Amino acid sequence: MAGLRVLVVDGEETRRKELVRGLAGHGYEVIAAANADEGKRFGGGLEPEVIVAAEGLVDVAYPVGGQRGELAAGGVSPTTVLLVKTRAGVEVPTGVLLVESEGLTPAAILLKVRTVLLGRELRLRSDPLLESLVGDLQTLPLLELLPMLHAAAVTGDVRMGCGEVFLELGEVIAARANSQRGLKAFCRLARTAAGHFRLVIGQSSVPRELFKDLLSLMALAMEDMHRFEEARSGLPALSSRARLASGEGLPPGLSPTRREVAENARRSGTVWDVLDRSEFADGAVLAEVAHLIQTGVLKLEPPKAAVRIVTDSTADLPPELATRHRIHVVPLLVTFGTEVYKDTIDIAPETFYRLLQGRPDARPVTAPPSQAEFLAAYRTVVERSDVVSVHGSERVSHTIVSARAAAKEGREELSKLRGDGAVNLEVVDSMQVSVGLALLVLMAARMAEHGLSAQEIRAHLEAMRPRVHLIFVADTPAYLARGGRLGKAQAWVGGMLGLKPVLRLEEGEIVPVDRVRRADSAYPRLIELLKQRVDVGRPVIAGIAHAAAPVIAARLRSLLHDSFSVVELIESEIGPVVGTHVGPGCVGAAMFQPADEEQALVSPATETG
Numbered sequence: 357m358a359g360l361r362v363l364v365v366d367g368e369e370t371r372r373k374e375l376v377r378g379l380a381g382h383g384y385e386v387i388a389a390a391n392a393d394e395g396k397r398f399g400g401g402l403e404p405e406v407i408v409a410a411e412g413l414v415d416v417a418y419p420v421g422g423q424r425g426e427l428a429a430g431g432v433s434p435t436t437v438l439l440v441k442t443r444a445g446v447e448v449p450t451g452v453l454l455v456e457s458e459g460l461t462p463a464a465i466l467l468k469v470r471t472v473l474l475g476r477e478l479r480l481r482s483d484p485l486l487e488s489l490v491g492d493l494q495t496l497p498l499l500e501l502l503p504m505l506h507a508a509a510v511t512g513d514v515r516m517g518c519g520e521v522f523l524e525l526g527e528v529i530a531a532r533a534n535s536q537r538g539l540k541a542f543c544r545l546a547r548t549a550a551g552h553f554r555l556v557i558g559q560s561s562v563p564r565e566l567f568k569d570l571l572s573l574m575a576l577a578m579e580d581m582h583r584f585e586e587a588r589s590g591l592p593a594l595s596s597r598a599r600l601a602s603g604e605g606l607p608p609g610l611s612p613t614r615r616e617v618a619e620n621a622r623r624s625g626t627v628w629d630v631l632d633r634s635e636f637a638d639g640a641v642l643a644e645v646a647h648l649i650q651t652g653v654l655k656l657e658p659p660k661a662a663v664r665i666v667t668d669s670t671a672d673l674p675p676e677l678a679t680r681h682r683i684h685v686v687p688l689l690v691t692f693g694t695e696v697y698k699d700t701i702d703i704a705p706e707t708f709y710r711l712l713q714g715r716p717d718a719r720p721v722t723a724p725p726s727q728a729e730f731l732a733a734y735r736t737v738v739e740r741s742d743v744v745s746v747h748g749s750e751r752v753s754h755t756i757v758s759a760r761a762a763a764k765e766g767r768e769e770l771s772k773l774r775g776d777g778a779v780n781l782e783v784v785d786s787m788q789v790s791v792g793l794a795l796l797v798l799m800a801a802r803m804a805e806h807g808l809s810a811q812e813i814r815a816h817l818e819a820m821r822p823r824v825h826l827i828f829v830a831d832t833p834a835y836l837a838r839g840g841r842l843g844k845a846q847a848w849v850g851g852m853l854g855l856k857p858v859l860r861l862e863e864g865e866i867v868p869v870d871r872v873r874r875a876d877s878a879y880p881r882l883i884e885l886l887k888q889r890v891d892v893g894r895p896v897i898a899g900i901a902h903a904a905a906p907v908i909a910a911r912l913r914s915l916l917h918d919s920f921s922v923v924e925l926i927e928s929e930i931g932p933v934v935g936t937h938v939g940p941g942c943v944g945a946a947m948f949q950p951a952d953e954e955q956a957l958v959s960p961a962t963e964t965g
Contacts, residue, residue, distance in 0.1 A: 359383040360473055363404035365395035366439065374462035375408060375469065382470060382509075404434050406476060408469055411440045437472050437486075439465065455486060467558055474557065478504055483911045489555040490906045494706070498549050499574055502528065505555075506570050512557035516549045517674070517927040522562045528573055529564040535632065538565045539576065543637040546577035547584060548676060551927065552906040554913070576637075583639030587646040594627040595682050596656040598645065607653060614653075617644040621654055628680060663780075663804040663813060664737040666745040668725065668755050669699035671793040672901050672928045681801035686733045688755065688933045689723040699933045708932035709904035709940050720936045724755040730762035731769075734781065738770045742780035742810040746797050746817065748789040749864035759783050780810040784817050787864035790934050791899035792826035792946040794926060799897075799948070799958045806957060816957065824948045825889045827860045827869065829878040831905070831941025836866075858882060879908065882945060883915050890949045895923040897950070897958065903930040903942040912945055920947070 362384050366372040372388050379386045387402050389395040399407070436451070441458040455468045468486040475482045478501075480489040491501070493516070501514065506526035513522045519533035519541060533541035533548075566573065588594070598621040600606070606618050613636060620633040627645060634641045648654040661682060667673065669687045678685050687698040692711060697703040712718065730745075737743055745763065747756040763781045770779045786796045796817055803813045830836050833856070856878055858870040869885060872878045890896055898916050902909035909927065916922055930942060950958050 359385055360405045360476060361385045361387075361402055362406045362408065362473070363387055363389065363395060363399045363402055363434075364408045365389045365392065366408070366410040367391060368410065371410075371439075371462050371465065375466055378463070378466040379469070379473070382473075384473065406435045406437065406473055408437045409439065411438065435472060435476055437469055453482070453486060471557055474508060474510065474555075477508060480555065481907050483554075483907050485911065487556065487914070488910060489557075490552060490910045491555070492552050492706070492906065493549055494551075498553075499546055499577065501553070502570060502574065510555075510557055511559060512555060513560055513562075515554040515556065516545065517551050517925075518549060518676070519545050521545060522560050524560070524564070527570055528566055529560075530562045530566060539573075540635065540637050542566065542573060543577045543580040543639065546574075547581045547638070550676070551674070551929065552909065554910040580637040580639035583643050585639075587639065587642040590646055591627070591642070591649075592656060593659060593682075594631070595659040595680075596627055597625055597658075597660055598627050598630050599655050599657055601652050601655045610653075613640070614644050614648060617641055618648060618653055621645070621648075626659065627656070658740070661741045661804060662807065663810050664741040664743055665797060665801045665804060666730075666733055666737065666743055666759075667793065667797045668747050668759075669931055670748045670753060670755065670789055670934050671746075671797050672790045672931050672934060673794045673797060674926055674928045677794075677798060677926065681798070681805070683797060683801055684733055684737055686725045686729060688725060690932045690936060691721045691723070693718065697932065700931045703932055705929040705931050705935065706904070708935060712935070713904075713940055720932070722933045722936050724753060724758050727758045727761045727765065730759045731766045734762060734766060734770055735773060738774055738779050738781070743782070744800055744804070744810050744813045744817075745781065745783045746786050746793070746800055747784070748793050749787045749861065750785050751787075751864040752789055752866065756783065756785050782810045782814040784814050785864065786817070786824075787821050788824055788826055788861055788946070790826070790828075790930055790946075791901035791926070791928060791944060792824050792861060794901075794928065795824055795897060795899050795946050795948050796821060798926065802958050802960065808957070816954070820948065820954070822863075824946060825860065825886060826944060826946040827858065827882050827885050828938070828942060828944025829872075829882060830857050830859065830938055831943075832939035833857055835937060835939030835942075858885070860885070879912050879915060879943070882912070883919050886945065886947050887919065890920070890947055892920055894949055895921045895955075897924045897948045898922050899926045899928070899946045901928050901930045901934075901944050901946075903935045903938055904940045905943050908941075908943045912943055916945060916947075 362379055364372055364375050364386060367390055376386050376388045387398050389398050437453045437455060439455050439457045442456055453472055455465060457465055471482055471486050471489060475489045480491045482489050505523055509526045511524050513520050521528055522530040531538060531542035531545060533544045536544060600622050606615060610618060617634055620630045624630045624633055630645060631638050631641050645654065649656060659682065664682060666684045669685055673685060687701050690697050690699055734743060745759050747759055750756050760783050763783050786793045788796060800813050800817055803816060855871045855873055857868060858872065858878060858881060859866050860869050870881060872881060900909050900913055
């Protein structure tokens with residue numbers, strides 16, 4: 357990867373020399389200037405792609421009549437990084453990046469500048485504090501990103517919603533995927549990682565666990581991915597229960613790998629559990645499961661679920677969580693112009709926001725699922741299970757009205773389908789929306805996996821829902837104001853000009869909390885508000901959802917981890933239906949703190965029976 361041309365303009369000699377030395381050490385072509393005149397003179401010949409300037413020297417980037425880009429080849433504007441003592445009161449032209457240098461060592465400043473340079477090389481956005489870079493694994497998959505980081509000899513880590521990959525001079529030295537470590541985690545992330553990622557550069561304290569070079573690791577991951585998909589194509593759902601065909605005994609002559617997989621099947625519940633228990637990569641384990649089934653050592657039984665969970669697409673539930681926990685998601689509808697889409701099925705969030713931002717005068721319209729659609733959903737799950745149907749607050753959506761009507765009208769029909777008596781179908785108003793709803797849905801699924809009845813799950817959800825705290829910041833209040841979902845907050849938000857409202861859900865209704873002028877002050881305020889609602893010394897389960905705002909979401913994620921004892925965090929993108937009403941740029945966080953007696957109910961379940 358060719359090094360960028362960098363102009364450093366700084367009157368502070370020690371810092372200037374440290375920046376030049378450090379940047380040159382990373383392979384950049386650097387020229388230094390001690391003042392603005394030198395900067396303009398040197399820059400004219402260098403045609404820099406990036407300018408790093410001390411406070412008061414930003415006009416180096418605008419050498420003629422205030423027009424930006426005169427220093428760059430082809431009229432392309434250079435990226436400008438301005439070193440300021442403090443952000444307070446500093447006004448700079450649009451697009452200039454600030455590094456608040458007061459109290460920072462030259463090495464820390466270099467790290468922030470290096471983050472900006474790497475972002476320009478990789479075409480990734482930096483967060484507001486220049487602490488990380490943010491990208492989308494849909495457009496830049498992990499196995500495409502890693503060779504780029506290798507070429508740039510990056511030391512740091514790639515953080516994803518489902519795990520992390522740690523690098524040292526471009527080589528992968530460790531990986532984490534939830535409870536998994538090492539090669540197994542790396543292969544799983546290569547296969548499953550989705551959504552947005554955050555790249556943080558700088559020395560990591562994680563010890564080295566992987567000793568193969570990057571190409572070898574990638575080859576192993578791709579081979580394992582192929583084995584996984586090949587084995588999976590011949591098996592039923594991975595939520596099926598794996599059992600020894602001959603009771604407790606294992607046949608002689610099994611290889612060590614097959615013996616471990618068979619032992620794990622004896623101790624585990626579903627195929628997912630067998631994958632998690634085994635130390636080998638998922639593809640290798642699933643291939644062994646398939647072989648053991650073919651040879652009659654293992655058998656798969658249909659998934660056992662006394663209770664199934666149904667929700668709707670306004671939960672913005674990450675797809676991998678819905679699949680793993682067998683949560684049935686009923687889509688709402690969004691009409692954009694003359695086109696009608698099923699939420700997140702016919703139109704992905706990134707496509708929706710691109711359309712929305714490209715047509716600012718367009719006004720999408722949303723509609724809940726019909727009673728018939730809910731009845732169809734219930735038919736698919738009641739044959740073997742009772743149902744808990746959990747939906748967004750009735751005060752902001754009529755979805756739950758359709759769900760209740762379907763449950764009432766179809767109760768007799770559903771009981772006949774079940775064939776063994778009346779179906780227990782509980783419809784629950786979460787009094788939440790988006791990621792707040794997602795947390796309650798996930799906890800309902802966990803309680804079902806722990807064997808609670810539909811009635812017990814409903815009772816626990818109703819006890820928990822007042823303690824799910826959802827606070828969000830609307831970047832564009834106009835969407836909220838025209839959406840008609842604000843209740844008491846309607847006039848408050850409608851009267852805003854140049855301010856960003858901070859809102860929360862209270863008893864199912866959106867209510868105002870605060871208003872801020874700048875986004876960078878909104879999210880620390882959100883953290884303060886959450887601290888008022890939970891005990892910061894005890895574990896919490898958290899969630900983040902954003903509407904086309906991954907950079908801000910990454911910053912909020914760091915703030916949550918820095919401020920609370922987060923034992924689990926889910927992150928998702930706000931879908932088209934909720935996005936219609938909150939607008940692009942909205943970011944929210946939800947938090948739930950289990951009581952001691954609830955800890956076991958909402959933790960991941962591993963069956964042993």
